[in-house]
Amino acid sequence: MIHQLVYYSRNTVAGGDRAMLTNMREILSASQRNNSRDGITGFLIFDKTWFVQILEGERAKVTETYARIACDPRHSAATIINLRDVHGRLFPNWTMGGAMRTPEVQEVYLQHGFGGPLEPARLKSEQVINLALDLQAYEVSRRQGQKLAS
Numbered sequence: 205m206i207h208q209l210v211y212y213s214r215n216t217v218a219g220g221d222r223a224m225l226t227n228m229r230e231i232l233s234a235s236q237r238n239n240s241r242d243g244i245t246g247f248l249i250f251d252k253t254w255f256v257q258i259l260e261g262e263r264a265k266v267t268e269t270y271a272r273i274a275c276d277p278r279h280s281a282a283t284i285i286n287l288r289d290v291h292g293r294l295f296p297n298w299t300m301g302g303a304m305r306t307p308e309v310q311e312v313y314l315q316h317g318f319g320g321p322l323e324p325a326r327l328k329s330e331q332v333i334n335l336a337l338d339l340q341a342y343e344v345s346r347r348q349g350q351k352l353a354s
């Protein structure tokens with residue numbers, strides 16, 4: 205069984221898009237390093253106000269990782285949306301994928317009914333997962349396009 209945790213939190217790092225992107229890149233690079241060691245996979249959605257993250261892996265590792273993340277001063281008020289055991293991973297190839305909300309991915313948000321800011325307190329974990337899966341698919345096809353073009 206795989207343990208899956210979905211939570212949201214509020215970004216505390218001020219600054220424009222560039223500062224936020226740098227912040228996101230730093231978070232993802234530490235995440236990828238630690239998560240590959242700990243057998244954690246998942247996806248991090250960042251809409252510039254809110255982080256929404258899916259963590260999946262062995263129960264003890266997920267708990268330990270979440271405890272570390274929750275203390276991070278780059279965000280506050282981390283709140284678990286859902287915690288459950290599932291049969292398999294949804295993001296097996298991503299030690300931590302991530303997408304910041306940019307005009308480029310707005311279409312994906314719109315397809316999921318998110319025209320305006322996210323309201324994470326009202327989100328169901330299935331909505332988060334479906335959005336993350338489509339953001340992941342968008343990212344994969346974007347990277348493939350880049351490879352073909354180069």
Ligand SMILES: Cc1cc2nc3c(=O)[nH]c(=O)nc-3n(C[C@H](O)[C@H](O)[C@H](O)COP(=O)(O)O)c2cc1C
Nearest residue numbers: 231234235238239255257269272273276278279300
């Ligand atoms: C929104 C958010 C998501 C994060 N996700 C992860 C994660 O998936 N895995 C991880 O190890 N650290 C994650 N971090 C970073 C941790 O809070 C912490 O800085 C890091 O694990 C420390 O790693 P180090 O001891 O290798 O420096 C996240 C931080 C934030 C703000």
